[in-house]
Amino acid sequence: MPYTHTQDTLVGLFVATGIASLFFLGLQVSNLSSLSHGDTYEITARFSNSGGLKVKSSVSAAGVKIGNVKAITFDPKTYESVVKMDIDAQYKTLPDDSSASVYTAGLLGEQYVSLDGGGSSEFLKNGSKIEITNSALVLEKALGQFLFKSAEEKKAAPVDDKKGKK
Amino acid sequence: MEFFRYLGASTRASFTKLGRASYFLIEILSGLASVIVRPRLLLKQLHSVGVLSFLIIVISGLFVGMVLGLQGFYILSRFGAEETLGVMVAASLVRELGPVVAALLFAGRAGSALTAEIGLMKATEQLSGMEMMAIDPIKRIISPRFLAGFLSMPLLASLFSAVGIIGGQLVGSGLLGVDDGAYWSQMQATLDFKDDIINGIIKSVVFGFVTSWIALFEGYDAIPTAEGVSRATTRTVVNSAFSILGLDFILTALMFGEH
Numbered sequence: 001m002p003y004t005h006t007q008d009t010l011v012g013l014f015v016a017t018g019i020a021s022l023f024f025l026g027l028q029v030s031n032l033s034s035l036s037h038g039d040t041y042e043i044t045a046r047f048s049n050s051g052g053l054k055v056k057s058s059v060s061a062a063g064v065k066i067g068n069v070k071a072i073t074f075d076p077k078t079y080e081s082v083v084k085m086d087i088d089a090q091y092k093t094l095p096d097d098s099s100a101s102v103y104t105a106g107l108l109g110e111q112y113v114s115l116d117g118g119g120s121s122e123f124l125k126n127g128s129k130i131e132i133t134n135s136a137l138v139l140e141k142a143l144g145q146f147l148f149k150s151a152e153e154k155k156a157a158p159v160d161d162k163k164g165k166k
Numbered sequence: 167m168e169f170f171r172y173l174g175a176s177t178r179a180s181f182t183k184l185g186r187a188s189y190f191l192i193e194i195l196s197g198l199a200s201v202i203v204r205p206r207l208l209l210k211q212l213h214s215v216g217v218l219s220f221l222i223i224v225i226s227g228l229f230v231g232m233v234l235g236l237q238g239f240y241i242l243s244r245f246g247a248e249e250t251l252g253v254m255v256a257a258s259l260v261r262e263l264g265p266v267v268a269a270l271l272f273a274g275r276a277g278s279a280l281t282a283e284i285g286l287m288k289a290t291e292q293l294s295g296m297e298m299m300a301i302d303p304i305k306r307i308i309s310p311r312f313l314a315g316f317l318s319m320p321l322l323a324s325l326f327s328a329v330g331i332i333g334g335q336l337v338g339s340g341l342l343g344v345d346d347g348a349y350w351s352q353m354q355a356t357l358d359f360k361d362d363i364i365n366g367i368i369k370s371v372v373f374g375f376v377t378s379w380i381a382l383f384e385g386y387d388a389i390p391t392a393e394g395v396s397r398a399t400t401r402t403v404v405n406s407a408f409s410i411l412g413l414d415f416i417l418t419a420l421m422f423g424e425h
Contacts, residue, residue: 007210010213011209011212011213011216012282014212014217014220014321015321017321018321018324018325019321021321021327022324022367023330025268025327025363028350029328029354029363030354030358030359030362030363031354031358056358081173101210122212138321
């Protein structure tokens with residue numbers, strides 16, 4: 001094929017579309033745009049059970065994402081799960097008596113850490129520890145407790161009936 | 167005894183072929199420097215390898231994405247999880263189907279053309295003619311084609327994935343009524359740039375390398391007759407498909423094994 005300028009243009013268009021689709025994959029499809037490359041500060045919370053929480057799970061306050069889980073380790077002395085979180089530096093006015101809870105998004109969704117603000121006038125800083133934590137809800141445990149409770153109520157119910165008759 | 171002689175001969179033949187292919191690869195790679203000096207040669211090959219494969223990649227990508235949207239919707243709606251359709255379509259395209267199907271199409275569309283072209287050049291003694299004029303055919307003919315295939319493949323694969331995701335969205339939210347916002351936001355929340363997209367691109371780079379190498383070697387190594395060229399073209403497509411699928415399994419096991 002002889003060399004033409006149309007070929008130049010076509011190759012240029014091809015390369016441009018290829019790179020554009022790469023950008024599309026990066027920005028529209030994956031989480032590249034939502035990654036905050038800004039400053040973060042680290043806080044730690046201890047849970048008696050962190051459930052299905054994973055590294056990179058989100059940390060939110062009032063439903064808005066403010067950071068990520070950085071590391072999850074097991075403390076062999078206290079038998080607790082130590083969760084380190086990176087919080088975006090723009091959210092630096094979280095009270096230091098905030099509580100952290102592990103919740104599930106939807107019934108079968110991913111687990112995330114939710115921070116609920118307290119009333120203190122001191123704020124969380126880099127390296128702060130959250131004292132008040134609520135563990136993840138383990139579905140089997142909750143179901144077990146529910147079944148146990150309803151069985152007890154059934155046992156207790158006839159006694160109540162007799163009392164009523166007297 | 168006849169059997170063992172046959173086995174020995176074929177083993178030796180395949181090993182010498184592998185050796186020739188490796189030697190050929192070293193020659194190609196050492197010829198790459200001279201391609202950079204003459205970008206015009208590369209440009210022409212980018213046109214015939216990349217631009218001419220553009221249409222088949224876009225159309226196949228669109229249809230693969232649409233079929234994924236349709237099939238995914240029927241299965242996910244059983245569990246009431248239609249919102250995760252975007253994740254399913256995007257993850258399967260970016261991780262597997264994009265690189266693999268684009269590479270298979272590339273081997274069929276561009277690889278076979280490369281083999282036939284080089285084989286015919288050999289059969290009509292154009293390559294020997296060049297050598298007579300003291301022009302190195304590896305530097306002039308082979309290396310630009312290799313570089314063009316190597317560069318085009320990741321572009322074509324990401325194009326395939328991007329068009330497929332749009333096709334899935336067309337069917338999912340346009341036709342079947344999946345929420346458009348959920349399609350994109352679930353996708354963005356789940357797919358990771360490094361783990362999913364970069365790994366997919368690494369795959370396509372490897373496939374582009376292997377496919378171009380096989381196509382050029384089969385053409386260069388073809389028996390210089392009409393039948394020899396036709397056999398070499400067939401071998402290109404078959405061997406490329408095998409290597410792509412086999413390498414894909416190994417790369418997937420290496421990249422996504424931990425999760």
